[in-house]
Amino acid sequence: MSTLVALARAEAFAAGRAQRIATVRHLHIHDRPLVLIPLAMAGEANAPLAVLLGTDAAAPRLLVVSQPRNRDERFTFTAELAAAVVPYLASFGAGGTEAVPVDRGRDVRYRYVDAPQVWVPNPGGADFLRLLGRSTRFRRTDGDHPVPPAVPLLGQWLTFLAASAEVPGSALLPNAVQALGLHWATGQSAAEDAHLGSLFAWITSGAEAARAAEQGPVAGPATDPEFDNKVLAPLIAESSPALVDALRDLLMPTWNRMWESIALLRTLPEGARVQSRWDSDRDVYSAFVTHLEEDGTPQPRRDGAVAAAARLQRLENAAARYAVQRAFDDPLVMAEHRLSGAAFGGVVTLAKADRIDDSGKRPVLRPRIMVATTEPVRVEAGAALTSPARPSQKAKVISVTPTAGGSDVLLELSGGMGRKLVAEPGSVPAVGEHLLLTTLSEAYRPGAAFPDPADTPWTHGGPPTAPASLSD
Template sequence: MVLIPLAMAGEANAPLAMMIGTDPARPRLLTVDQPRNRADRFRFAAELAEVLVPHVGSFAAETEDVPVDRGKDVRQRYVDAPQLWVPNPAGIDFLRLLGRSTRFLKIDGDHPVPPAVPLLGRWLTFFANSAEVPGSTLLTNAVQALGLHWVTGQSGAEDAQFGVQLAWIEQGAAAAREAENGPVAGPATDPDFDNRVLAPLIERSAPELRQVLHELLLPTWQRMWRTLSLLRTLPAGERVRSRWDADRDAFTAFSQHVAEGGPPQPRRDGAVAAAARLQRLESAAARYAVQRAFDDPLVLAEYRLTGSAFAGIVTLANPDRVDDTGRRPVLRPRIMVHTTEPVRVEPNTNLTSPSRPAQKAKVISVAPAAGGHDVLLELSGGMGRRLVAEPGSVPAVGEPITLTTLSEAYRPGGALPDPAETPWTHGGPPIYEEPTPPPADDTAPLNPDPATALTPEAPLTPDPAPTPDPVFSSDPALAYRPEVIPNTAATSL
């Protein structure tokens, strides 16, 4: 589903229009006649909910079984998930703010809204949060998608303009220069258009406002579908399917949360929740970078330039080598790889080949050779459970191979405290300690008589005389002797 939002200048995320739909030939236009009118804005949100919420709900029907715990159990997951497309990153920000402003609205009491409006806000927040996860495609913007696969001859700031970027990719620099004067892709509008056209129409509530907005958004609508056609011509990476499975898992979990009557997303995360979310995003970013490098040789070439990867040819191989120095023999084949590229890895470094991601290659030695280096590697994993390697699991002599320090291996996150165990500065409960009363003296009278408290017949007992210090005493018999000094830090000087 394609969404092209448009906001009114001068107002914080005030919706002006949105073109939305799943059919290139049948776009639907939602407009706000008076963006400053809260009733008109709520009506816009209700119309958007009528389109988006049923579309999202249509994917929560058919499920599939997913094995878990090494096949001992299964869980349910929807076979498909919705995918929203907007022109640029600002469109994602617009949906995020619209979701935040609608997911807490009340459906009863004063100024009620239709029940679908708060549900719309929760779904928009879910999609906006998923857009922050590297590699997720539940909510994608066209500018970023094109920039990942095509390079233009202009700056990054110029590529941020959707029409200019697409024109360069399709027709070249001349077309890009012409597109600079075309209509914007939203959600911000052109100031000249605001002053000359939009402001007079809104002031007099002109009926032709809808037609003007339709003509303004239609070129971007057509560009969005041309972008999708371009992207569909590209071959899918091998690891794209696993990321889409993760998206379907997230969609399934949130759909079930909504169906079970779960609360909406909080206005802001607590300290522990924010740390856990940051940890997930960092792990997803690292995993996405590795997957892109393994799927795309041009991305991996960047790591080869920095010394994090190298390519070579297998010159020697011993696939049946068994290491019997431990408690039990294990299969540990060795191969020799000759490379003409710089090798910046030390012995005992673990490397991975994108063609065999489940196999580790430990560097045994790196020796200079004719025109390059010979790297001796010891392999482990990905060869079966027996002492004989499965056919094709060990690189053969003459096979080209690429090795890198990147790895898709699971990296456990750090342990986070329970929210109740955090200090009050991070959301935990404040701790109030009751003052401890002084211990009672059982020997003293409960009501002493001030007249007889101190009498000559009962004088105060003087303190005993202090014991002379053997270390600093002036008595020769107690002079300094090393054997009488206790072995403590206080007297060690």
């Protein structure tokens, strides 16, 4: 927990109301999301009990497994779920494509103009979909115990969505608890924030309402033990038709709260870099649809050593990029970096926009500016800084001179000023301009060179080594 979030939690506790920890929304919200609330059978390994889903708040659809331990009923339920979910997911592949320039405009690629967005209540809901995808994507549609063709296809889609949920900043499979917690801090613990009803009440009504909400129905996928013993178990044992109404009554409060949470998040202005992350989601969606159309093989049970290392690097790069983008979009997030010394603000007091560096083989434009700041400066000469206002421009620290009220930082600028020896208007900060500088950077991080799987040691999937002979 960061310092400012801890302070916001203390203020929320004192005020009895959740506090904003973001000035903008850091998540894309689709115009037509699919809300899906899964419920699992207690004591059974990911045995589906019910799902409430739909794209219209006024028209939820409830799917129920009357006997969760019955294998045939479970796959019938999964086929019904596929019939409801897969058409929504695949429909965006029929919405047309757009050209995206690549290789500095020398070539183009194509991606779909839109992508789906599936909302679940909490991380447990996303994990339920991941496990359901793993248990269905390899099912055979022929031979012994065949399943409908839609079942393994649903498994592939759910695996794809669950994998995207692991990528920081992705909006293909968001969950309401994390989305709300990204923008508000409550006066309760992180464990208590996992209860969607309590978290939502802290934000909209306050602490007293949150205490009452804690006694309400859970948002799945686990059920309340008291409900299991007193209501659910007798209805399943008797195969009672009242099971459907009981589950509907259990899930409807969460259904309403999910749509209210989405509406609440819509009231926040969208961050400037949210759309670029959604573009990345559309790229991933387009690639997966192409895979289904051209190949269609299910995702492997587990990654090989090289694939796992490459995936880990992608996730690490995505996490670093997401952290920088949130800070650049949101002054409240950037304030945390200013506290840690990774950023500081100041006023430009000197600026030489036409400075030319002719010490190399050819002259280059290298303007210098002086920034006066009253904030602690924890960077040394030679450090590279970036301003969120000009993310493509680098500022090299030439010197840091202590003053009576703070520091004077001399910077040399490069990039983002055009290709001539005269800077484009507005590309060099002018005297009197307030400037925020940080060590954070959105610069592209090239991926590492991983070996071919056949070139790895046998311990990592490569060929076994020949045993040494006795003569050796």
